[in-house]
Each structure stands twice: as structure tokens, then as C-alpha cells.
Amino acid sequence: MKKSSLGVALAAAFAAAPAFAQATVDQKLQILQQEIDDLKAQARRSAAPAQQTSPYSLDYSSMLDRSSGLASGGTNIVGYGEVGYGKFRQSGNATADLQRFVFGFNHRFDERLTLHSEVEFEHAIVSKDDGGEAEIEQAWLNYKMSDAVNFKGGLFLIPIGILNETHEPPTYYGVMRNQVETRIIPTTWRELGAGVHGIVSEGIRYDVGITTNFDSGKLDDPTTGIRSAHQEGQLANARNLAVYGALNYRRPGLLVGGGVFTGDTGQNGASNPALQGVAARFTMWDVHAQYRIAGLDLQALYAAGTLGDADRITAATVAANLADPGVTAFAAPKSMKGAYVQAAYHVYKQGNFDVAPFVRYERIDIKQAEDPGNNLFQNPNNNERIKTLGVNFWVHPKVVVKADVERYATDKSQDRFELGLGFMF
Amino acid sequence: MNWRPRRSLALLMLALGAAAAGWVRGEVYQEPDAFVAEVFGTRPEPKVLWLTKDIQAQAAAILGHPPVQLRQRYWSDAHKSVWILEEIGKEELITAGFVVAEGHIDHVRVLVYRESRGQEVRYPSFLKQFKEAKLAQGDRLDREIDGVAGATLSVGAMERMARLALFFDRMSRQ
Numbered sequence: 042m043k044k045s046s047l048g049v050a051l052a053a054a055f056a057a058a059p060a061f062a063q064a065t066v067d068q069k070l071q072i073l074q075q076e077i078d079d080l081k082a083q084a085r086r087s088a089a090p091a092q093q094t095s096p097y098s099l100d101y102s103s104m105l106d107r108s109s110g111l112a113s114g115g116t117n118i119v120g121y122g123e124v125g126y127g128k129f130r131q132s133g134n135a136t137a138d139l140q141r142f143v144f145g146f147n148h149r150f151d152e153r154l155t156l157h158s159e160v161e162f163e164h165a166i167v168s169k170d171d172g173g174e175a176e177i178e179q180a181w182l183n184y185k186m187s188d189a190v191n192f193k194g195g196l197f198l199i200p201i202g203i204l205n206e207t208h209e210p211p212t213y214y215g216v217m218r219n220q221v222e223t224r225i226i227p228t229t230w231r232e233l234g235a236g237v238h239g240i241v242s243e244g245i246r247y248d249v250g251i252t253t254n255f256d257s258g259k260l261d262d263p264t265t266g267i268r269s270a271h272q273e274g275q276l277a278n279a280r281n282l283a284v285y286g287a288l289n290y291r292r293p294g295l296l297v298g299g300g301v302f303t304g305d306t307g308q309n310g311a312s313n314p315a316l317q318g319v320a321a322r323f324t325m326w327d328v329h330a331q332y333r334i335a336g337l338d339l340q341a342l343y344a345a346g347t348l349g350d351a352d353r354i355t356a357a358t359v360a361a362n363l364a365d366p367g368v369t370a371f372a373a374p375k376s377m378k379g380a381y382v383q384a385a386y387h388v389y390k391q392g393n394f395d396v397a398p399f400v401r402y403e404r405i406d407i408k409q410a411e412d413p414g415n416n417l418f419q420n421p422n423n424n425e426r427i428k429t430l431g432v433n434f435w436v437h438p439k440v441v442v443k444a445d446v447e448r449y450a451t452d453k454s455q456d457r458f459e460l461g462l463g464f465m466f
Numbered sequence: 467m468n469w470r471p472r473r474s475l476a477l478l479m480l481a482l483g484a485a486a487a488g489w490v491r492g493e494v495y496q497e498p499d500a501f502v503a504e505v506f507g508t509r510p511e512p513k514v515l516w517l518t519k520d521i522q523a524q525a526a527a528i529l530g531h532p533p534v535q536l537r538q539r540y541w542s543d544a545h546k547s548v549w550i551l552e553e554i555g556k557e558e559l560i561t562a563g564f565v566v567a568e569g570h571i572d573h574v575r576v577l578v579y580r581e582s583r584g585q586e587v588r589y590p591s592f593l594k595q596f597k598e599a600k601l602a603q604g605d606r607l608d609r610e611i612d613g614v615a616g617a618t619l620s621v622g623a624m625e626r627m628a629r630l631a632l633f634f635d636r637m638s639r640q
Contacts, residue, residue, distance in 0.1 A: 068516065068518045068519075069516055072516055072517065072518070072536045072537065075536055076536050076537075079536075117557055119556065119557060147557045149558070155582065183582045185493065185582050187493070188493065188579075188585050191582050193582075203615070206616065207615070207616050207618075212618060238582075240585050240586070243589045243590075243591060244586055244589060244591065246586075289616075291586045291614050291615055291616065291617070292586075292591045292592075292614070293591060293592050293595060293611075293612035293613065293614055294612035294613070294614075295615075296614075296615035296616070331615050333612055333613065334612075336610075392604060392606070438618075438622055
């Protein structure tokens with residue numbers, strides 16, 4: 042920056058400040074020097090293509106370059122992660138795991154167009170010999186015409202349930218995500234597609250769209266409902282699409298809402314030829330509520346789904362097993378439902394510290410299309426009740442330490458004690 | 467569901483119609499100049515609060531990060547002051563106007579909201595919680611602000627700005 046420019050900047054700074062309060066002349070000179078240094082740094086950075094600035098920041102707050110990066114034309118990084126330790130009661134086995142580390146790049150192209158993305162690494166190491174996964178959790182563009190109307194397109198989260206869209210560890214209770222929103226609603230559930238969303242009046246938010254769907258020919262684990270048929274934007278078979286819709290009402294301390302997702306999943310046998318011409322319609326819906334009052338957090342959710350032609354999907358797994366003995370045949374899920382209620386109470390809150398013990402009761406019921414002729418029966422563990430007692434201890438609003446005990450009524454081998462550490466930024 | 471171009475086209479037309487209806491609403495709810503003028507009747511000359519090292523340190527404690535501004539412009543008369551502040555919600559800046567009177571929040575308004583989610587913080591049901599709030603021990607608000615599900619970070623940003631406005635008001639009157 043030229044000296045004359047600095048002079049003008051100094052003059053302008055003083056001219057714009059008719060009332061100098063509090064600071065001494067020395068302090069003001071120090072502040073101005075700091076501001077000049079920042080301006081120099083900004084001038085160096087401006088060798089890159091010019092970025093628009095917020096029309097408000099410079100004028101109102103002397104925010105030198107923050108807005109140039111965030112309000113228009115900038116890219117920022119967000120992320121979250123969690124570490125967990127679990128010790129199983131029956132076996133005595135224990136594991137410690139970096140469950141996930143997620144980072145996302147968000148970019149603003151202009152006043153209305155933005156990109157949102159998240160890249161997830163699970164279980165610390167991704168290699169041929171390890172169990173980790175690297176995946177794109179979200180990558181979608183949003184065109185904001187107004188608060189009421191946003192268009193989105195790409196790989197985005199389906200607005201069913203509470204956790205699927207808001208799943209950063211400091212935002213939920215328990216070391217692990219609850220089982221209903223894992224085995225019934227396959228969180229983190231995302232599809233490729235396009236949608237329209239927005240807020241239409243005080244607190245009422247809608248979200249509707251068309252997306253890819255599950256592929257029932259890819260089902261391989263009936264204990265998690267539809268989850269194992271997910272495609273997650275990876276060369277997704279898209280002969281059959283789905284539509285979804287969600288409506289939520291939010292006020293301070295209150296959330297009431299629900300969503301529905303429906304579409305065929307047969308994909309004309311692209312993954313299993315025995316499903317050619319089979320519709321295998323999948324429909325899932327949920328209703329949920331949160332209420333917070335006087336330190337008490339209450340939450341409840343009910344979700345249910347059906348998978349049509351489940352007997353034919355079971356038969357298709359038998360056919361796949363006959364063609365390749367390495368493929369396991371099983372009784373496909375034909376209906377799935379689950380519900381939970383949860384209560385937490387903030388017993389201690391001081392500064393950033395916040396301690397809240399919680400209890401949660403969950404019920405899961407996945408019905409399978411049995412084939413006795415081929416010895417394919419209902420898995421008894423698909424009817425489960427889970428009690429969780431634990432505590433969240435926020436050491437910062439974005440950093441939480443968690444501990445809990447889970448007790449399973451049917452599959453007692455899953456009884457465990459867990460410790461966790463979660464963060465978001 | 468099989469792909470049906472006619473149905474998709476109809477849905478697209480419906481969406482575009484809805485978009486056209488909502489086009490004018492925008493994300494700038496009120497120009498900051500208009501907010502200041504509304505508070506005082508006319509727009510008075512701005513004043514400047516210089517952020518000395520001590521003030522910067524206390525502002526950093528409130529925000530959880532160093533303040534990016536070195537001077538804060540504000541408007542005031544004998545009874546009240548107006549502060550236009552900006553803080554990041556989840557990804558982007560929220561611009562809000564705070565009116566402070568006699569050491570407590572008189573009212574708050576979200577002037578510009580840039581993100582595609584979390585706009586619930588701009589509605590009166592949320593903002594009315596700040597009315598009469600003042601600073602308590604540790605420069606915290608003297609009350610709990612109920613959050614909005616799915617807008618946790620925007621709620622946090624609004625709370626931090628309210629604390630900062632009260633703190634700046636106190637500093638401006640010393």
C-alpha cells in the first residue's frame with residue numbers, strides 16, 4: 042500500500058471518529074498501527090482475485106477482512122469428530138475407536154449460491170487391510186432465492202428424524218447415536234437428488250424433493266432394516282427414484298415435525314437379476330418432538346417403514362446364494378418400526394461447563410419375510426428394547442465428554458459401558 | 467418409483483412458481499441505517515469505541531475468539547446506544563442490531579442472515595428472550611436463552627453478540 046494511501050486511511054479513520062472515548066493517544070496510535078498492518082496484509086492478499094465484502098462490516102465494525110472470506114466469495118472449513126471406548130459386560134472385551142473425523146468445505150460463489158460438503162473418515166485408518174471408510178457425506182449446492190425458497194442439488198441428507206441432519210456429537214446425548222436412528226432410520230442417510238426447502242412463516246420449515254433410492258438387491262444385513270441397501274451416491278442404480286417431504290415447526294425450546302420418504306427399490310434387478318420387474322416399494326416416515334424447559338430436555342421419536350415384495354427379495358437372496366455360495370441368503374425385512382423417549386436434566390451449568398445426566402428407552406421391531414423351506418427365519422435380535430443411562434459433560438459448547446451404560450433386553454451380548462469425546466468446529 | 471418426466475416437469479414448475487412468490491423476501495431484513503434511524507428517529511452521528519488491549523481481552527473472553535475489529539462504531543444518546551454487530555453462526559456472519567438502555571437489552575433485531583438454515587433466530591419468539599437481559603457475573607447474561615433445534619450455533623452467536631453489546635455499552639459509558 043502506498044504511503045499516500047496510508048495517510049488517507051489515517052485521515053479517514055480520524056475523521057470518521059468524532060468522539061474518541063476511553064483510549065489514550067498512545068493506545069489509539071497502537072490501534073491504528075495494528076489496523077495499518079492489517080490493511081497491508083489485506084492488500085497483499087488482494088493480489089488474488091478481488092472478493093466482494095460485506096456491505097456492513099467495514100462501515101459498522103471495522104472488520105477488516107473477515108467478511109471478505111465469509112459473506113461473499115469465500116471458503117470456510119467446518120468439522121466434527123468423536124472418539125469412543127466401549128467395554129462389553131458379558132465378554133469383557135473392550136474397544137477404543139476414533140469413530141469418525143469429518144471435515145467440510147463450504148464455499149460461497151455469490152450472494153445466493155453456496156456449496157456445502159462433508160468428507161468423513163471412519164475408524165482412523167482406511168486401507169485394504171483395515172476396517173475404516175472414507176466417504177463423501179454431503180456435497181450439494183444451494184441456491185437461495187429467499188428464506189422461503191432454496192433450491193438444492195447434489196448429495197444431501199434426507200430430512201427424516203432428528204439426528205440425520207443434526208448429528209454432530211455435542212448436539213446429542215449418549216456416546217453412540219441412538220439405535221432407532223441407526224437401525225430404523227439409517228443415519229447418516231443421504232441421497233443424490235434435487236429439492237426445494239425454506240422457512241415459510243415463523244418457525245415452519247419445509248423440505249421436499251426427488252432423489253435416488255435404496256437398491257434392495259444390495260441388502261445384506263436384515264438386522265439394520267433397510268440400511269444395508271443404501272447407495273450413498275456411489276454409482277447408484279437410479280432406475281427407481283424416490284420422493285420425500287418433511288415439515289418441522291421450531292420455536293425456542295420446541296421442535297415438532299415429521300417426514301416421509303417413498304419409492305421403489307427393485308432397480309429392475311441391476312444388483313440382483315432375480316429382482317427384475319419387482320417394485321419392492323420402500324416407504325418410511327417419522328414423527329418427532331423436542332421440548333426444553335427449565336433445564337429439562339425431553340425428546341421422543343417414532344419411525345416406521347415397509348418394504349414391499351419382501352418375500353421376493355428373500356427369494357432373490359436364495360437365488361444369489363445358489364449362484365454364489367459366498368453370498369448369504371436371509372429373510373428380508375418387510376416392516377420396521379422403532380421409537381424412543383429420552384429425558385435429560387442440566388444439573389450444573391457454570392460458564393462453559395454444562396453437565397446433564399440423561400435416560401433413554403428405545404424399542405426396535407424389524408419383521409422379516411421368512412422362508413421356512415430354505416430355513417430362513419426371523420432374527421430374534423430384531424425385536425429389541427434398550428435402556429441407556431448416561432451423562433453429557435460439555436466443557437465448551439462445542440466439546441463434550443460422555444459416558445453411558447446400555448442394557449439390551451434381547452441381545453444381552455450388546456450390554457456395555459461407554460466413554461466418549463466429541464467435538465465440532 | 468419409475469422416472470416420469472411429465473411429473474418431474476410439473477414439480478419443477480410448481481417449485482419455480484413458489485420461488486417467484488418468495489423472491490422478494492430476500493435475506494436483508496432491514497438495512498442497518500434504517501435500524502439506527504428507527505431507534506433514534508433520525509440517524510445521529512456515529513461514535514467510536516476504541517478497543518484497547520484490555521477491552522480486546524474481555525471481548526475475546528465473551529466471543530471465545532479475539533474480536534476482529536479494532537474500533538467499534540456505535541450510536542447513542544443519553545439513554546440508549548445502538549450496536550450493529552456481526553458474528554459467525556455455523557458458516558456465515560449474522561448481522562444484528564442491539565439496542566441497549568440503562569445497562570440492559572431493550573430490543574434486538576436480526577438485520578442480515580446469510581445461511582440457508584437457522585433463520586428461526588430472527589423471529590420475535592426467539593428475540594424476545596433478550597428483552598431486559600443484562601450482564602451478570604463473568605459477563606454472562608442474567609438468564610438462560612432457550613435454543614432452537616437445528617440452529618444451535620446461530621443461537622450461540624446471537625447470545626455472544628448480546629453480551630458483547632452490553633459490554634461495549636458499559637465501556638462506552640465509562
